Amino acid sequence: MSDILNSDQVDHLLTAHPGWTLSDDGLAVSATITFANFVEAWGFMTEIAIEAEKLNHHPEWSNVYNRVAITLTTHDANGLTQRDVALAGRISESLKRREK
């Protein structure tokens, strides 16, 4: 079971991963990422798809051409947990490898 992050932990998540914003109700974080083109966006999404399945924690995400919008939340816990921190970490690593 995952515990809900306390406000310090949420602050740490937002500081460690610039570009993410907290939802008004504090239950989720979201980011929108723009790539050079659709192919690069899809390469990124595929990497995150593998990581998500491995973590057994999947994003809510959408894509239009070179833009990817991602929302992270833990439905079972009705809020943000360490599982979201873990997935945000994998996303940042994939982006870092891409010079973003």
Next chain:
Amino acid sequence: MSDILNSDQVDHLLTAHPGWTLSDDGLAVSATITFANFVEAWGFMTEIAIEAEKLNHHPEWSNVYNRVAITLTTHDANGLTQRDVALAGRISESLKRREK
């Protein structure tokens, strides 16, 4: 340049590809498809990603675990065109290969 589909062509699109519905304003069609799990959903999305790039016509789509919601429209034409018919066809073929 793509011409806007007339109402007969839109009817044909909806008849040929069950599961798609026309938006209220008539400018787009949408479908939501459910797979056995995330892995199968991602396999499907990857096939469609390749087809979309090849057609140079990309969907607006979102994914949560085993569900994929797809909207097709042609922004340049401000409505539905043969490009949407083509992409809907590729989607149906991929689903047919999957016994859906």
Next chain:
Amino acid sequence: MSDILNSDQVDHLLTAHPGWTLSDDGLAVSATITFANFVEAWGFMTEIAIEAEKLNHHPEWSNVYNRVAITLTTHDANGLTQRDVALAGRISESLKRREK
């Protein structure tokens, strides 16, 4: 740690998953799978890529257009183990969903 499969277990693997053959030295199994086209081959490979990373057990595989050749072995154990059985199982499930 994974134990090497005994000959009954290898027989079971080969019986449960038709299309796989044992290497001459008995250390690996291989299969070659043909799809309708490259797009379907890639959809399949992507599903197996996700499963492989989740199992932390990766295939040796090659692709040319619609053909995928896969070899399974457990390098750490210098032979076939239950990890190969697990990955062969995921491959068969993905193929079964595709009416093959």
Next chain:
Amino acid sequence: MSDILNSDQVDHLLTAHPGWTLSDDGLAVSATITFANFVEAWGFMTEIAIEAEKLNHHPEWSNVYNRVAITLTTHDANGLTQRDVALAGRISESLKRREK
């Protein structure tokens, strides 16, 4: 129809894309690329899969964990053509985006 590259064009291909080597018979070029891990290797391969299908020119390639070996040749022409130059270019672009 694609013409076979002359030796100047082959030299240019090899100079423009370091890491590729010409086969002994001069009919193909090959490269082996190593990534941080399987996930990054698969992200790269997915990008190239999309480009290959778009170019309607597919590589012969294999993967083991974080390594990807790629051979380019044009079977129809029995040698190297501009189609191989085009695909090598897409591969280099994808690698460049990844700081390699």
